[in-house]
Amino acid sequence: MRLILIERNGIEAEAVVESMRRAGYTVDWRRDRGSAEQALRNESYDVVLLALDLPNSESIELLITYRKAGGAASTLVLTDHQQAHERIHALYAGADDHMTRPLNLEELSVRIHMLLRRRKGHKQKVLRHRNLMLDPTAQEFKFAGKQLYLTPREFAVMHALMEEPARVLSRAEIEQRIYGDANEDRTNAIQVYVNTLRRKIGKDEILTVRGVGYRLA
Incomplete structure (x- = not known):
């Protein structure tokens, strides 16, 4: 299974990437909107982990653009406690789930597993x-x-x-x-x-x- 993490914070990103790779996932990391959009256009992902920390609401705009283009990967947004409005906006924009920081990496792994189980209704070709x-x-x-x-x-x-x-x-x-x-x-x-x-x-x-x-x- 392949994930993409879109996150500006290098320390946080490295911890997430290392944890998810230990769990057996292939993980790409992008830290800005331009490179993230390029990856989403060119690669196929099962889960998108999207931190709502890009400047000028670019995280939400990226999600809207991705969904309008037909992007179907399960999307989990990562937010801070004070970002309640952005969290709600992201869910309306097409996010499937959310987590607040600081992240519990064990819980994150479980959330990803549940998203993938939910996707089984959208079966990939045998x-x-x-x-x-x-x-x-x-x-x-x-x-x-x-x-x-x-x-x-x-x-x-x-x-x-x-x-x-x-x-x-x-x-x-x-x-x-x-x-x-x-x-x-x-x-x-x-x-x-x-x-x-x-x-x-x-x-x-x-x-x-x-x-x-x-x-x-």
Whole structure:
């Protein structure tokens, strides 16, 4: 599952990002309206975490623009106690939930989980290719009819490959799907995930195109 956090406060943002990544989410962080709007146009997110701290009511305007453009991700706004009016305005503008700061990160994780459960009425397409089946909404993966457990990162790699099974995906493309903007050590990481997937479904199911990347058989 992929989240975007729109938050100017670097200290607060880093705590949220670290906590959500430990929970298995891919998280992008944007700290101004322009870069946030660009990310929302170009990427697909399951949850938007929107702090109401951008200047001149830009947070609310960003939310209104996103909803008018058809943006359907669940949106949780983060506010201060004195922002009751802005909080109400955000809910009218299309926010699904809100939390006041200081944030309890455990509660935030639960709120996100509940938003994702609520979204199950808006099911994502089940992906099928040969003996593979991946359900993004239920977070389930089956090989030859048998359900297999995949780690969140393995699931993200398989999801990327199954969305376009005939196309060769570069390592950079797969890394973007898994890590977002995370500054993590990615040395050979994709190769490691591909190898663990091959051990689970068979080495011939994922092909290596030397010097380019990977695709499904």
